[in-house]
Amino acid sequence: MDGRRFLRRMGLVAAACTAAAVLSGCGGGTAQAGSGGTFFGPSQPLGNGTAKTYAVLDGSGNPTEIGLRLSPGALDGLPTTTTPAGTLMLDLPDQASATAFDHVMLNWNPQGHDPVPLFGKPHFDFHFDMVDMATIEGIQPTAPDYAAAADRLPEARYVPQGYAVPPGGTAAQQAVPGMGVHLVDSTDSSLVPGSYDFTQIIINGTWDGRYTFVEPMVTRDWLLTKPTLEQPLKLPEAYQKNGYYPTDYVVRVDDRTGDHVVALTGMTMRQAS
Structure with missing residues (x-):
């Protein structure tokens, strides 16, 4: 496959940096010990609506x-560009502080991206x-250790x-500024240019010897069909830090609100080893 598969336009990279400085929000509220429920981050404008994160506690x-x-x-x-x-x-x-995740980067790619x-296809990237x-x-x-940090991959078990x-x-x-090194499922035989019908896929990523993100990529057209999907994630054999990690990936529509939901579920506590 083309080694430039994940190179985004430089405008998108600049947008990510701008968004990091201007659009970041703070988590809303604090959980009471032993309490459950659904908790939301602040809303941000997206298209004619909004996007917001959430966490569910038992x-x-x-x-x-x-x-x-x-x-x-x-x-x-x-945006069309x-x-x-x-x-x-x-x-x-x-x-969500007990999970392994810090934030979500949402990228809207109106012309798709390489390859x-x-x-x-026009789609969203959701970097958890x-x-x-x-x-x-x-x-x-421009960072002096950029290439070395990119090539410093985690042990395969991580x-x-x-x-x-x-x-x-x-x-x-192949590293993408403002994101890192993207990994694809080497066992996925469907990833053939010319015949692959992209609707959704899970990408993973690394940087500087760490496993750094889980990335659902989902097309706008597929979301408009109001799909319901739940599938298991491929998991590491070991973990680099303590925390709750997902076992499954979900896309659904909330019948009550009409919200499109993209989620990592089945959070399970893992110990670093």
């Missing part, structure tokens, strides 16, 4: 799910990042099984 106050909610209007009125309005940096609510034969926003902002080619840097170049050559 009756013991442990996280079971984190995700994003896009209001019905969020799929309309979107890459603009800062198409990228949001969304803090998770405070109640276009695979991912050329396990490092903070300052670390994400610091992933820039990334989901089967995921690897795509063929066609080194990790440093």
